[in-house]
Amino acid sequence: MQRIGLFGGSFDPVHLGHLLVAQAALEEVGLERLFFIPAAQSPFKPGTVPTPAAERLRLLRLALAGQNRCEIDEQELQRGGISYTIETLRDYARRFPGVQLFYLIGADHVPSLTKWRAADELAGLAEFLVIPRPGQPQTEFPSPFRGRALKGFPLGVSASEIRARVKAGLPIDHLVVPAVAEAIHKYRLYS
Numbered sequence: 001m002q003r004i005g006l007f008g009g010s011f012d013p014v015h016l017g018h019l020l021v022a023q024a025a026l027e028e029v030g031l032e033r034l035f036f037i038p039a040a041q042s043p044f045k046p047g048t049v050p051t052p053a054a055e056r057l058r059l060l061r062l063a064l065a066g067q068n069r070c071e072i073d074e075q076e077l078q079r080g081g082i083s084y085t086i087e088t089l090r091d092y093a094r095r096f097p098g099v100q101l102f103y104l105i106g107a108d109h110v111p112s113l114t115k116w117r118a119a120d121e122l123a124g125l126a127e128f129l130v131i132p133r134p135g136q137p138q139t140e141f142p143s144p145f146r147g148r149a150l151k152g153f154p155l156g157v158s159a160s161e162i163r164a165r166v167k168a169g170l171p172i173d174h175l176v177v178p179a180v181a182e183a184i185h186k187y188r189l190y191s
């Protein structure tokens, strides 16, 4: 059975933490395809205005150039408004019948999965892959959710830290791929 992974997030900007998650998911789960799905507006970050979609997409394209199992899905950006995972998963279930779907989430989201929109339906549509992040404890999946933890390459980098470093004039060269660092400087993002 074909295995497809979905990786949602703000990607503001995409960084090496995200790319190592992708590598771990591809290798450990044997995914054939992994879709990066930038959110229009994350339900977990109310009140924050993300960088315009065109800029976040530009950086994602640069970061994923040549990674042929990784693709970008713009559906949440095109729908606009708050991006609910259930709407995206329904779309994949419809477009890829008979495929095994995996959804990547940070460990901090596991205990509250039952509060996500249409939680029971969501739990039936995908297996959840928990991303290791330094300092985050492993927790059990609340019923009826199922999934497993990735071993990965835990790296303590976040997009907010990168934005803060750019603002402070600090280097980000070892936290994002070189083309992304160049574009951030060239287009004066986050400064």
Ligand code: ATP
Binding pocket: 008, 009, 010, 011, 012, 016, 017, 018, 021, 104, 105, 106, 107, 131, 132, 133, 154, 155, 156, 157, 158, 159, 160, 161
């Ligand atoms: P911000 O700092 O702006 O909140 P973020 O770096 O956490 O952003 P998002 O784009 O919101 O990144 O995250 C997308 C997904 O990637 C989330 O599930 C998040 O938990 C995960 N993620 C982000 N950074 C890392 C990292 N360093 N290691 C593992 N997972 C990460």
